[in-house]
Amino acid sequence: MLRPKPSRIESSQNGSNLVPQELTEQSSHQESTPTASIDIQMELNRLEEMILASFRIPLTRRTLVDEEKLLDQLDFIRMCLPTAFAEVADMLQQKEEILLQAEEYGQQIVEAAQAKRAQILDDNDILRQAEREAAELRRQVQQQCEAMLQDTLEEIDRKRRQCQQELEEMRQAAIAEAEAIEQGADEYADSVLESIEEQLHDMLQIVHNGRQQLQPNLPPPRNSQFPKNG
Template identity: 55%
Template sequence: MVDEDRLLDCLEAIRLNLPDAFNEAVDVVRQKESLLLQAEEYAQDIIEAAQQRAAEILDEMGIIRQAELEASHIRASVQQECEQIQQATLSEIEQMRQKSHQDIEQLRKMAMEECEDIQDGADEYADGVLSNIEQQLNDMLRVIRNGRQRLQNEPTKVTPPQGTANPPKKKA
């Protein structure tokens, strides 16, 4: 037998703890998006700065080419940083998901162990009650046997009712 209230309390605790883990994961994703936006803005600022610089020295073709190469290099560097940040964020989210899964599994195991303990306790209690009833029934059976034995060992004296000639016969 399972204590329904206790099981419901365990399930409620699991339900209340899960949103925290998911909220943390959502926060990590939001932080990742914020970092990506900042990186993109940073890259855009660098690109705009490079374009402005290139516009100032349009007459010098070598400098313009150098600026384009530099902007391309910076763009590639920023893109690489963004990818690294994204990978780190995804890794953190996966770790949090695995931890949440482990926590849920641990809570489930604890709930199952507690249910088994409750079941074992209920079985022991039922066995004790049945043993007690068995003892009482044995005591009653002994009293009944003793009473019957006394009745069979003692002759019964029955006085015939008035007006009858034959006394009732004793049953075996």
Template identity: 50%
Template sequence: MLRQDTARIDTDSTGSGPQVEPERNGSSTLDIQQELNRLEEIVLDSPRFLGRTLIDEDRLLEQLDVVRLNLPGAFEEVQEIIRSKEQIVLQAGQYARDIIDAAEERAEQILDEIGIVRQAKVEADRFRQDVLTECEEARERTLTEIERLRRQAQQEIEEMRRSALAECEAIEDGADDYADRVLENIETQLADMLRVIHNGRSQLEQNQNSKPTRQT
């Protein structure tokens, strides 16, 4: 049990009694360990007599005072270590939560990006299908228009052929009529010429018949 006499740890006005100050060369934990080792050395180095250890009371109490003075600092350091540990744990927990939040946010972004990519793929597929449909419809319209133009051209060609045949027939009929009229005109002219010739010959015969016969 520690002494209640504080004269051993405080310097009085006469300077009697040793002044004990806690060591500050290292950490409090290291000081306590060293002082406990010294306390153990005091016990182990003390002489033995009749099976008992003779311990220097003043030296033992002085060493106990040193330990007692260093205990508050050691406890404070331990508490500081505990607080630091708790702070580190809190910081680690917050850091872990931040990492988890960032990972969840990134996962949501990735999911959103995947959704955007999927939506873009759906839009691209739909656009491609629309283009294919429009191309097919345009091809069908083109083929239909080509067929319509072909039929129209055939009809126009057929009409032109019939018109040409009709014109040819009309030309042939007109040529026959023209030739008939020309031949008829020639025939009339020839008939007139034959009549003139016939009349001329008749006149010549009459003239010859009306002349007197010469006597020899």
């Protein structure tokens, strides 16, 4: 099931656009329902390139990924899966047609054998041999058809389950990484503000000490009620 489309935030607090134009154009391309042949491997490669091309935080092993863009790509791949499955179904249909042709060919051989039997009614040994060959050929063709059909269905089901599992793992990893990056940014901002607060406190203390040397009776500063955080 496709995730609900979230509301887009067009600009940040300073009014700058958060999403580049090329990302918006690609998102518009992905929102359209695919109608042409889709290469799932190519779309997965594009998803990988999207992650590798994202902004990497200096001095860390973390990358700042556009969560909405990443989820849009996953949704696009998920929408492409029915098309890919349809292509596999077409291939299966072609194989079934080939198998039907093989069965028709086998039937033609059987009919040829029956015609030959009609011509040599007096030769019972040849008649029995032709019947055995026709039955054996029919059995072999039927076994081959059933085996090819079963193998194809199993392969389609295996690829479908594998693709769904990989997409879910990539989605969970992307969400976890985005949450970790957001938490790290908050901690970094708090650390910077704490450092600035300490520096301002020290500067105010130095100014007050200087004034107190000039004016010994100078009362304590009004902001002394805000002690320095330990």
